[in-house]
Amino acid sequence: MSPAELDQLTSEWLDKLQESGYRRTDRCEAIVRAILASPRAMDPMELFDEARKDIPRLGLVTVYRTIQKLADLGLVERLHQEEGCHRVLPATQGHQHFLVCSSCGTVTYFAGDNLAGLFETIAAQTGFEIQEHWLQLFGLCPACRPA
Amino acid sequence: MSPAELDQLTSEWLDKLQESGYRRTDRCEAIVRAILASPRAMDPMELFDEARKDIPRLGLVTVYRTIQKLADLGLVERLHQEEGCHRVLPATQGHQHFLVCSSCGTVTYFAGDNLAGLFETIAAQTGFEIQEHWLQLFGLCPACRPA
DNA sequence: CCTGATCTTGAAAATCGTTTTCATTTTATT
DNA sequence: AATAAAATGAAAACGATTTTCAAGATCAGG
Structure with missing residues (x-):
């Protein structure tokens, strides 16, 4: 994905969040971008580390809250793991x-x-x-x- | 399963544990019996409550340790759940x-x-x-x- | 059946991932 | 700008599980 495409898609996700009554914030944008930029499924701590490159004062709690919002809107799916934490992926159309x-x-x-x-x-x-x-x-x- | 069958199977599992170098203890027997007696998949706390009817001074830690041993020997399988803890089931032949x-x-x-x-x-x-x-x-x- | 070596145990504390609380800051609306 | 509502971070709480450690039980050898 090109940088321009990433910006575009990130913006679309923020629009959808906003349409659902959530506010547009820099934290949320950084987290969304980190999810979309990665070809891998990331766990909350990995997203935290990644997004903190943009927003050094970001709190881990905000990552958890943002994942929850995105999951509520169906924008991400959670991937279950044998042990420990789960990972987050952009959701695709239909059940995959x-x-x-x-x-x-x-x-x-x-x-x-x-x-x-x-x-x-x-x-x-x-x-x-x-x-x-x-x-x-x-x-x-x-x-x-x-x- | 009849009480006699339950005793039989419980004893077989304890034999297998013993063959693998583990010792035969009353705690282990109570936990194994609880797993085998239930038609449901039980989580560690449920097993604890059940086995404590036999061994009131049983510790929850022992339940976790026993599940681990049984899983190592392939006698039980763990069932994953969306939230919280996992449940334990007697393993069947082959992958099910x-x-x-x-x-x-x-x-x-x-x-x-x-x-x-x-x-x-x-x-x-x-x-x-x-x-x-x-x-x-x-x-x-x-x-x-x-x- | 003693007796030590080794395994098992329970209580308490530690850990790990996650959620809640709460006072403060931001955002969207007036 | 002024306000109401939502978002945030720090710290504490939380639930499930694991570790630590001292005491107790089991097993093999004498």
């Missing part, structure tokens, strides 16, 4: 699934169209009414695979 | 996936045979080498579905 590189953390999305049929089968077999699903794959991305 | 009732917590397993093909497709499309996957479904079990 994650493919996470266990070496460098790069995240790729994939659509789970094929899954609908599987879920119907499972629902029929078990009698459950399926409401939600979590699918995350872990592996090595092309760059991290041994040659 | 969970179907969790969001109302009563009952857990059903299902095999993900159909998934292998999907994962191959995704690997081919993305260039990732897939190492591990997490699939958990949430919904309402037959008993909790509105009639």
Whole structure:
């Protein structure tokens, strides 16, 4: 993403926040930019370090609060992890699934169209009414695979 | 499961722990029995409350340590949750996936045979080498579905 | 069955990620 | 500018989990 595209997208997200009644602040802008600029899913502390390059007096609390707002508006999705903290990603259209590189953390999305049929089968077999699903794959991305 | 079957299985688990160099203790037995006796996935605090009916002076720390040992031996699997703590389930043969009732917590397993093909497709499309996957479904079990 | 080496235990404190509280500063509106 | 509402940072609180450490239990060898 070019610097101009990053500015553009950052501004769009701030517009959406504003439309929802939130205010436009420098802290929020720095955090949004850090999320959008990274090809990786970042955890709150990483976002904090990144955004503090713009706003040295930023508090970690503000990062948590901003993530919450963005998640409420559906602009980011949270990626669950085995241990410790979660990571934050720009949300894509519709429900997507994650493919996470266990070496460098790069995240790729994939659509789970094929899954609908599987879920119907499972629902029929078990009698459950399926409401939600979590699918995350872990592996090595092309760059991290041994040659 | 009948009381006799529960005793039998509990004893088998303690045998396995012992074979791996762990000692046979009353605390461990109470915790193992609580895990095996429940049809639900229990979190550490629930296991603590349950096992304390047998061993009133049990410490919560011991519950955590015992879960860790059981997980190391592959006797239990941990079920991830959106918020807060995780839950513990007796592990089944091979890799299984969970179907969790969001109302009563009952857990059903299902095999993900159909998934292998999907994962191959995704690997081919993305260039990732897939190492591990997490699939958990949430919904309402037959008993909790509105009639 | 003693006896020591080693493992296990419980209480308390420490840790880690996250949330709450509250007084102060900013923002958007008048 | 003046005001009401929301955003902020520091510090404290929080919940789940882990570590520390001294005391207790288990197991192997004599």
